[in-house]
Amino acid sequence: MRKIRYPNGKQMPDTPASSYVPERMKANEFLAMMQAKQQGAANRGMTLEEEVNESNQYYVAQEIAAVHKKPTPLQIVKVDYPSRSAAVIREAYFRQPSTTDYNGVYRGRYIDFEAKETRNQTSLPLKNFHEHQINHMRLVHKQDGIAFAIIRFTMQAETYVLDASHVIRFWDDAHQADGRKSIPYAYIAKNGHRIQESYRPRLDYLSVIDRCYFS
């Protein structure tokens, strides 16, 4: 098996602003990224999504798991064909995904998750999820897959794996008249499983999955 080489002390390779191309992001993520760039990207840490993607690349390269982020679904309206190999999309719109962002296979099991980070210190607002994702997680559970959320509280610098059953329960409660519209930090800290920072991959979430679902 090929060894992965990690650059020492270096951030993920930086792409010069002029050629940086967001490949898989939603409108709001794109906006956030553009704002971050204006504030000086060199100064910011990696986002949760970047860390998850880096971990997945590591897992794939090491043949530990096959987990990928799904591309953002777009509604393509107009395409120019200056030549077939260089089709240019000239008009397209972001669409709401019908599933969670990440899925794949690990140790014979289907795994499926959504990664969310919040600067809110007391709770994760449920508006971070949408109904299609919740229903998708229900179906994954019904089909005996592993479904969870990776939740980061940015200010506390703490990241948790929380089984989808909790997310679904809070969602259902929120959609009754008096349900709360967020999952409290204290609840997640108690019922979730913290992902400790590690070196490679930086966000070794599968070590938590091992503990929670395979032991």
Place this chain on the structure above:
Amino acid sequence: MRKIRYPNGKQMPDTPASSYVPERMKANEFLAMMQAKQQGAANRGMTLEEEVNESNQYYVAQEIAAVHKKPTPLQIVKVDYPSRSAAVIREAYFRQPSTTDYNGVYRGRYIDFEAKETRNQTSLPLKNFHEHQINHMRLVHKQDGIAFAIIRFTMQAETYVLDASHVIRFWDDAHQADGRKSIPYAYIAKNGHRIQESYRPRLDYLSVIDRCYFS
């Protein structure tokens, strides 16, 4: 395990031609679709991809499986924000996917496949696959997932499930000096498992998966 219920008598919902928007397609598929539209979409049959997508919608609606086509990965270069809710992508390019097109969970197992159709009557050219997809299928097998191809010979109107191990073997042979560059029809008819046409869903590939991988 829950019994599968099939709805009575109704077709899958039809989308009116005027509102049909290609959401997830590659440049060549997009071209083919545009040509088909010009020739009068009403007169053509469904493509394999359309049938697979229709089947997946059916499986999800019936809670039989959670299988989805991954959106086509695009490299977004330029986005206009006339207002936040209506971001318009003004320049983007098709990217090569790093995985197969379809994956999901069924009866506790991870399933992963690619759907290919050819008008060639004697073989499926291997150029229908690319190396990332082959390596992805290797890794899925290594992680004990179910990986296969759904292959349609359009002229014969025959559709088969062929385990990925066969595709991988032909691919590896082809990449030695004297390997053949295609999988013969006769080989697929012998080693694959034919999907019989059914009513709902029209392409009930999971009934073949039941036979091949669950019995």
